[in-house]
Structure formats: structure tokens, C-alpha cells
Amino acid sequence: MTANVNAPSVADTFVVSCIDPRFVEEPALLLRALGRAGRYSEMRIAGAALAAVNDAQPAWSTALWDNLAASRQLHGVRRVTFLNHRDCGAVNAWAGRKLSANPQDELQVHTDLLNRAAAEVRRRHPDMEVEIKLMDLDGSVQILPCQHCAPQGLRAEAVAPPSRPANPDAFAELVRLRTAPGAQLTEAQERDLLATGVREHGLTAAVARQLRAQHGGAGGAAAERDIEAFLSSRADARGRIGRSDVTAAARLYRRLAGGSVADRDAQARAARVASGAGLEPRAEGVWPFRSEAWFHRLTAAPA
16 A cells, blocks of 8 residues: 555554553553544554564564555554553563563663664655654553654653652542542543543553542442443343352452452442342352352442
């Protein structure tokens, strides 16, 4: 496909990120924090920038360049953002070692890999700007020094501007205001709230999620919908669930809340979601002492 350099710009950036399920929300939060929400197209592929340089997987490279050309022609993108992440299985396999065992080695490998990918973009699209970033497991992002990016160059620095120090107390107060008793945020509102924590309060995505959980009801409406769907899938033909189902739902709830909710509280929340969805408990225990008391104790626990 031939790139149309005169295509109307409906997107600023072509983002290349990884398929790792641990990093589903973080790229969107980062782009929203940078003011690019609704202004980028995204391609997810194993290893992100690895697709540009991995000679062992030529199909990956073909897919990357075809999608970039398509996004340029259709959306008018003028920038490519490669977003790699630490502890990447695809990059580990390519490098032939567990890179996270040596963080400095891992940083160097990703820096070199991303610079090679940037050079490949500029070779094919000389007028394109390129950004190379490395995301840590907590959602923080480092902009890496780049030899082949925009002419003005980029310094290695954190995404949050150094002039704006982290202010978790202010974000916690914002969470309390937006999640007053009875308030139900939509998924878009949840994302906006977390992006505000990153962009305006200098927090990492992980810290913003943790404060959201601590001060506004962990996970919000979106998390409760996920828990309800999970429990409904585990219910029997009579709409009944067991203790193990609630325990599994509580583990899922804790992950959605960033691990900031105590296990007992997560179980109580899962039980209340089940009750609200019309699901019934199965009697458990040793006969003749089988009962549903385990469920009722959870639903009656303090919120």
C-alpha cells in the first residue's frame, strides 16, 4: 500500500504496543495522559518494536509495515510511538535470556532494539517522527534516548513532568468527590479519572489504581460488572454458586483493584455482587450440618 502523505489527519500517532495481557489498560492511560485520547491508532504485536527488527519472524515485520502504511493513508498519522515493556517474554526469547534478572542489561537491550526499530521507520518514512518508550511493571514509563527519532531529540525522563511532583492526597480527594455514595462511574469515566491521576497529579498508573481502590470503592462499576459476569458463568442451572466460586471471584476482584483490597473484604464484595445479581448460594458443609450460612455471613459483613 502506498502511503498518502496528504491524507487528512484524523490521528496523530501510530502506537505499537505488546500483546502481554498485563498491559491492557496502561497504553490507553498513557496516551490519554498525554492528551492523545481519540487521536491515535494502535497495533498490538508480540514484543512491540521487536516486530520491526526480528528477522526470524518476517511475517511480523510485514504486518507492522503494512499496518503503518494503512494508518498513514487512512488516518494521516505523522508519528510512530513504540511502547515496549519490561519482563517481555517475546524479547526475552529473542535475546536468549531472562533480561529482568539484570535490569541494566534489560534496559540496554530494549534501548538498542527500540533505536533499531526507529531507524527502520525513518528509512521507510523519512518525514515521520518516532518516539521510543519503555514501560515498567508498575505502569511508569521511561522515554529512552533515541538516535533516529525527531530531529529535536528526546531526553531520557519520566512521563510525568519533573515540575509537577506527585500529589496522591489531591488525587485521593478527587476520587472521593467523584465516587460519592451511590455514584456509578462508566468505564470511560473510570479511564478519565485514572488518566487525571497520571497527567495532573504525577502518579503512575498503578498508584492511581490503588488510590482509586482505597478511596472510591475498588474497581468501581466496571469491576463489579466483570465480577457479576464471572459469577454468572460459574452458576449451576438453578442459579446457585458455591464458596469456591466466591473465593475465585474475590481473587479476580483483588487483581482488578490492584491488590489493595483485603481478601475478606473482596469476598464480601463478591458475595454482595452475586446477591444483587439474583444468584443463590449452595448449601455447603458436612451433612447434616450443610447450610448457606457461609454466604449470608459474607453479605452481612461491613462494607
